[in-house]
Amino acid sequence: MDPENWKNEILCRDKQLSILLSLMGKNSQATPPAIFIYGHSSTGKTFLSRKIIEAKGAPQAFVNCIECQSQRLLYEDILGQLSGMLPCVQNDYARYARCETANDFVRLLKNLIANEKWEKETVYIKPLSQDQLKINVKQGVDNAERLRNMEGHILPVFLRLSELSDCNVCVILLTQIIWEKFNATSGYLDPVKINFPDYSKNELLQIMTLDAPKEYSKAFYSSYVNLLLSIFHMACRDLSELRHLALMNFPKYIEPIEKGDATEGDAHKLWRNIEPHLKKALQTVFLREVSSSQWEQYQLSDTSTLPPLLSARAHVELPFYSKFLLIAAYLASYNPAKSDRRFFAKSHGKIRQTKRMKKAETSSQLTGPKAFQLERLMAIFYSIVDVRVAPTAHIFSQISTLVTLQLLSQIGSGDQLDAPKYRCCVSLDFIRSVSRTVNFEVMKYLYEFAA
Amino acid sequence: MMLLKRHRRFAARSCPENAEYRTIFKPRMVKKKEYGLKEADDEVWEKVQDLLRARICQNSLPENMDGTFQSQREHLTDLIRRCATIGESNSALVIGPSGAGKTMLMSSILSELAKDSKISGNILQVHLNGLLQTDDRLAVQEITRQLRLENTVKDRVFGSMAEKLSFLLEALKKDEGKSQSILFVLEEFDLFAHHKNQTLLYNLFDISQSEQTPVTVIGLTCRLDVVELLEKRVKSGFSHRQIHLFHSLSFEQACKVCEDALTLPLNYLSKKFCTEWNSHVKEFLQERIVETSLRHLYDLDKSIRSVYSILLIPICRLGPSHPRLDSADVLDALKMSSCDSKSAMLQGLTILQLCLIIAMKHLAELYEGSNINFEMVYNEYQKFVQKKSNSIQCFGKPVCLKAFEQLIVLELVRPVEGSGFTGAKLTPKEYRSLKLLVTPLQVVETLNSFSCPSELKM
Numbered sequence A: 001m002d003p004e005n006w007k008n009e010i011l012c013r014d015k016q017l018s019i020l021l022s023l024m025g026k027n028s029q030a031t032p033p034a035i036f037i038y039g040h041s042s043t044g045k046t047f048l049s050r051k052i053i054e055a056k057g058a059p060q061a062f063v064n065c066i067e068c069q070s071q072r073l074l075y076e077d078i079l080g081q082l083s084g085m086l087p088c089v090q091n092d093y094a095r096y097a098r099c100e101t102a103n104d105f106v107r108l109l110k111n112l113i114a115n116e117k118w119e120k121e122t123v124y125i126k127p128l129s130q131d132q133l134k135i136n137v138k139q140g141v142d143n144a145e146r147l148r149n150m151e152g153h154i155l156p157v158f159l160r161l162s163e164l165s166d167c168n169v170c171v172i173l174l175t176q177i178i179w180e181k182f183n184a185t186s187g188y189l190d191p192v193k194i195n196f197p198d199y200s201k202n203e204l205l206q207i208m209t210l211d212a213p214k215e216y217s218k219a220f221y222s223s224y225v226n227l228l229l230s231i232f233h234m235a236c237r238d239l240s241e242l243r244h245l246a247l248m249n250f251p252k253y254i255e256p257i258e259k260g261d262a263t264e265g266d267a268h269k270l271w272r273n274i275e276p277h278l279k280k281a282l283q284t285v286f287l288r289e290v291s292s293s294q295w296e297q298y299q300l301s302d303t304s305t306l307p308p309l310l311s312a313r314a315h316v317e318l319p320f321y322s323k324f325l326l327i328a329a330y331l332a333s334y335n336p337a338k339s340d341r342r343f344f345a346k347s348h349g350k351i352r353q354t355k356r357m358k359k360a361e362t363s364s365q366l367t368g369p370k371a372f373q374l375e376r377l378m379a380i381f382y383s384i385v386d387v388r389v390a391p392t393a394h395i396f397s398q399i400s401t402l403v404t405l406q407l408l409s410q411i412g413s414g415d416q417l418d419a420p421k422y423r424c425c426v427s428l429d430f431i432r433s434v435s436r437t438v439n440f441e442v443m444k445y446l447y448e449f450a451a
Numbered sequence B: 001m002m003l004l005k006r007h008r009r010f011a012a013r014s015c016p017e018n019a020e021y022r023t024i025f026k027p028r029m030v031k032k033k034e035y036g037l038k039e040a041d042d043e044v045w046e047k048v049q050d051l052l053r054a055r056i057c058q059n060s061l062p063e064n065m066d067g068t069f070q071s072q073r074e075h076l077t078d079l080i081r082r083c084a085t086i087g088e089s090n091s092a093l094v095i096g097p098s099g100a101g102k103t104m105l106m107s108s109i110l111s112e113l114a115k116d117s118k119i120s121g122n123i124l125q126v127h128l129n130g131l132l133q134t135d136d137r138l139a140v141q142e143i144t145r146q147l148r149l150e151n152t153v154k155d156r157v158f159g160s161m162a163e164k165l166s167f168l169l170e171a172l173k174k175d176e177g178k179s180q181s182i183l184f185v186l187e188e189f190d191l192f193a194h195h196k197n198q199t200l201l202y203n204l205f206d207i208s209q210s211e212q213t214p215v216t217v218i219g220l221t222c223r224l225d226v227v228e229l230l231e232k233r234v235k236s237g238f239s240h241r242q243i244h245l246f247h248s249l250s251f252e253q254a255c256k257v258c259e260d261a262l263t264l265p266l267n268y269l270s271k272k273f274c275t276e277w278n279s280h281v282k283e284f285l286q287e288r289i290v291e292t293s294l295r296h297l298y299d300l301d302k303s304i305r306s307v308y309s310i311l312l313i314p315i316c317r318l319g320p321s322h323p324r325l326d327s328a329d330v331l332d333a334l335k336m337s338s339c340d341s342k343s344a345m346l347q348g349l350t351i352l353q354l355c356l357i358i359a360m361k362h363l364a365e366l367y368e369g370s371n372i373n374f375e376m377v378y379n380e381y382q383k384f385v386q387k388k389s390n391s392i393q394c395f396g397k398p399v400c401l402k403a404f405e406q407l408i409v410l411e412l413v414r415p416v417e418g419s420g421f422t423g424a425k426l427t428p429k430e431y432r433s434l435k436l437l438v439t440p441l442q443v444v445e446t447l448n449s450f451s452c453p454s455e456l457k458m
Helices: A002-008 A014-023 A045-055 A071-083 A104-115 A144-149 A154-160 A162-163 A203-213 A217-232 A239-253 A256-258 A265-285 A292-300 A320-334 A337-344 A355-360 A372-382 A393-404 A427-437 B004-016 B019-024 B042-057 B070-085 B102-114 B134-144 B162-171 B194-208 B233-239 B251-262 B271-286 B286-301 B304-314 B329-337 B339-344 B351-366 B372-389 B397-409 B441-451
Strands: A034-039 A062-063 A123-128 A137-142 A169-175 A192-196 A408-411 A421-424 B089-093 B122-128 B181-187 B214-220 B243-244 B412-417 B434-436
Touching: A002 A256, A014 A045, A014 A192, A034 A045, A045 A062, A045 A137, A045 A154, A045 A169, A062 A071, A104 A154, A104 A162, A137 A144, A144 A154, A144 A169, A154 A169, A192 B329, A192 B339, A203 A217, A203 A239, A217 A239, A217 A265, A239 A256, A239 A265, A239 A292, A239 B070, A256 A265, A256 B019, A265 B397, A320 A372, A320 A393, A320 A421, A320 A427, A320 B372, A337 A372, A372 A421, A393 A408, A408 B134, B042 B251, B042 B304, B070 B089, B070 B102, B070 B122, B070 B181, B070 B214, B070 B243, B089 B102, B089 B194, B102 B214, B122 B134, B134 B162, B134 B194, B162 B194, B194 B214, B194 B233, B251 B271, B251 B286, B251 B304, B271 B286, B286 B304, B286 B329, B304 B329, B304 B434, B339 B441, B351 B372, B351 B434, B372 B397, B397 B412
Parallel strands: A034 A169, A034 A192, A062 A123, A062 A137, A123 A137, A123 A169, A137 A169, B089 B214, B089 B243, B122 B181, B181 B214
Antiparallel strands: A408 A421, B412 B434
């Protein structure tokens, strides 16, 4: 373990590194029973703590709470890692011991520590995610916020593990959520809290420059990353995402150089080439609408059409009457009931002066869809469909299909058989494209958009 | 011929088994190297850290506990002694805020009684903890295990818990028919009161009232109203003996405790080192910065644990290059423990997320009480950006939605309960109503403190 060498590998985290190293001390010394590390994602929490603990060489266990949806998985994983007996092919997938409750866990932990004669070392336990005898057992718990959602006694047990098991155990909790949200009622021992602040723009630049491919100079890559950050930094500060984007778009950036059109120094030309591409990337790869491999192919090919977006594929091909039912549902959800007469009755009286009232209400596009009854839906449906439609079970079953497809949602319990209530769950763009396919002007019938 | 001294030494040296050898060649007293604070090397500092860390991080008993909780200590010792010697059954509850010293008091009493063989030979101890034994069934298993009666109980099926417990107690009877006294210490007693029907508590108190076995039940809890949690039949079995422990240390006494915790015993290392260290500790605790920090923590939380918490970092940094406790470290520790974590998280947000939060704060002020959803926030964000236009670009809706969902993961924005997550009331996620969990003051503070486009600062 050589902290000085790490300065080249672990950038911009000197203060946190020094605090953690000093708190942990030598393997045989007592450590604070619980350490709480919090910070945004990709700020280096897991990376740094794993590195330090592995370098210490003390008995350790890392657990990611996303994987453990029950306490048994959590405990058995920790015991397995500490004892070295993980389920694998050789030992026929056997566990170290069957452990279902916190009580058994503490007892087995004590036995394990006594058996392995780790009397003099620290044991580290890090439950990852959401939420570590004289041996320091260090346990790392990542994503520790999920520990809150498990049974209520698990989090206090982990925080007090050192006291309950009479051994030198250090539990390190890593999470994105602040300590105040882990509701501390009775039995909680406050851990030592360490904040991992996010990286500033310069620090991001420094770290991402380490990714530079060997053929190009660091300064060149650094200027490329600078351009990238100027577009993406406002929307995204997550180091892993930015690295991914940088690596994905680099081939396009160096395309002019490879073709021979420009050299490394022609920053302006390279910028003009890459800028529209990066803007498109913001809409597609960043949102994961387009997968990374599709994006790479798109870069290499010369076509100017984007690969099809995922969300655009959400158009479902519906039968003719279902489309009209959906449009009717949308109109019923977003129009107030009193405007129905105006839009859907064959003849109506004079329109009262409603301009003032209209402005005072918040646009229903903002407040969301409202519930409507089946009768209203059918009334609107009959008025917008041109042909005469008989109210058969055929039509009504299509409504149930729409509910199953989650384009409509049913409100209230299912026991009101004669007057069920629904709500429409699709967006305006979706309805416009659907109505375009049946040649129906939905905008004329919407309360906010009609004159 | 008179043997000259040198002849004798020559003779003695050649046969070491000779008794004379030992008298002439006394082992040279290895002079212990005396070193002060500045000359000490790595090993010395490691040993210092070993001792100090063990005192602060692990809950080891302080060496002298005279004077603390004197009357409570006498009361409890008396109860246990009577159970062991005369066979009188008792029950008591030790109530006090977290960190007041209940467990410490119990362990100190028990270690003292362990020295008295008359008592320690007569009484068996069972320690239960409400956090670990979350169920009555587990509690009885643990009792069986601690009384080492697993083999006797193996494979027997019992009808009810009362039967089980009385069987265990029967098995413990000594040959003459006299039963063993048992001491039950229940930590986190209030959690036992949440078990179904409180059967364990009922049975334990029942045994302490009946003539079967001399049993003392001592519960430790931090809830002052714990007796209200007990059912009527359990309460009637309880003797209503409550012993209260409060944080009774004044500020000066707390400082004295800190000093005791940092002082090295004189024979631990070289005497010069220890005396120099102890005088340094005295000076250190009298420095103004350290005293104000200790007083700051003491004003918030009188327990010893919180006062120790700022001593941890200065101790951990001791080493040959850092041979003294530094008040700058104490300030560091104070800053770390009192830093506003939510503001720290706010500073890590992207500019887009910050704009969305400002928009949401604005809406919350305008529409106090009514629901806010993502669509409204996005609308407000667009208006805001168009007003300020120049340096902040307006992002599309999907990008904003992604940023917004990250805010929900960080729990800075939270969906209002019952607003449409269940299957029956499935609302599209843009329309779910939300609540902002950041105060306006924190938002303003964040804007002022970190570098963001000045248009955002309103």
